[in-house]
Each structure stands twice: as C-alpha cells, then as structure tokens.
Amino acid sequence: MNIILLGPPGAGKGTQAGRLVEGRGMVQLSTGDMLREARSSGTEMGNRVAAIMDAGELVTDEIVIGLIEEKLEGDQGGGFIFDGFPRTLAQADALGALLDKHGATLDAVIELQVNDDVLVERIVGRARDAVAAGGTARADDNAESLKVRLMEYYKKTSPLIGYYWAKGDLTSVDGLGDMDTVAASIEGILSKSS
Secondary structure (H helix, E strand, O other): OOOOEEEOOOOOHHHHHHHHHHHHOOEEEHHHHHHHHHOOOOEEEEEHHHHHHHHOOOOHHHHHHHHHHHHHHOOOOEEEEEEOOOOHHHHHHHHHHHHHOOOOOOOOOEEEEOHHHHHHHHHHHHHHHHHHHOOOOOOOOOOHHHHHHHHHHHHHOOOOHHHHOOEEEEEEEEEHHHHHOOOOHHHHHHHHOO
C-alpha cells in the first residue's frame, strides 16, 4: 500500500507516518531524510546532491524523483508513505508516472486538516513545552516562522488537495484530534483501501 500524507507544517504528518511505520511496516520516504542520506552516500547521485546543497541551491525535481525511484526498487516493506513529496502539481504528475512505470499504485492520499490559528498555538506551545522541559525548541517553532511556512504551503502544496480530490484519491481527517484519534481515522481509511 502506497500513501501520501498531506497537510500544513505542524499538522502531525511525521508523527502519524511514524505510527504507520511501526504498526504496518511501511517505509517512510521523507525527501529531507533521503537527501541527507544521499549526500553522505558517496554514490554518483549522492555527489550530485552534495554539490547542489553545498552551493546553497535547491535540488531539482528530477533528482528527488531519482532518489524515490531508487527506494521503489529496494525493500518495499508494507508499502511507502510519501512524506514531503509531492509538494507541487508537477511533482504529483512525476510521482504518478514513476509509480506507473514500476507497476505500483497510489492507494490513498490523506489530508490532515487543521485550523491555522489552533495550529500556530499548538506549535508555539510545543516550543514552550520543550524549553520548559530543559530541552530546546526547533528554531522555526515560533508564530512568525510558522506563518511564513504556512504561506509557502498554501501557495505551492495546497493545490494538491484539489488535484487528488478530482482523481478520487483524497480523504480528509481532522488533524487536530489527539494522536490516537487521528491514527484511528487513518487506519480506517487504509483498511477500506486495502
């Protein structure tokens, strides 16, 4: 089973992906993790990624698709969770073509819906809790940074919601519930899709 988790920064995609990895044996394909892994791999692709990142440039869609393709050819576990990809309509088309090429399907696109004001409160609270516990907060866990990240999400990534809805692949869940409730909603969607 292959799925995409959509939602704005802080909606809980990483948390829920971790639960699916643990509970279903799925493989989480986080583009950030894949780029860091490739950069230190010493492979030809890894050297290309390192050169681009060292120059402070953005990695092209072609390279990200190449990294995803490498993963699709490896251990597929219980299927893939696409995390942080696709972010644009062009990337969604490229992912669809790549899955077709490998005889794979996209079984579900799950949108974690959240209220922006509540989301900002949640992230700022998370930062306060981390500091109160003696730890450190993420540098971008503040209201101003989150609003910038949300604007970027709405400009580039939110069109995917309409794209996948039109294809009949999208299901939305309330991302503001507690972690177990959100997980149960996702599990219900996946059980119907399998």
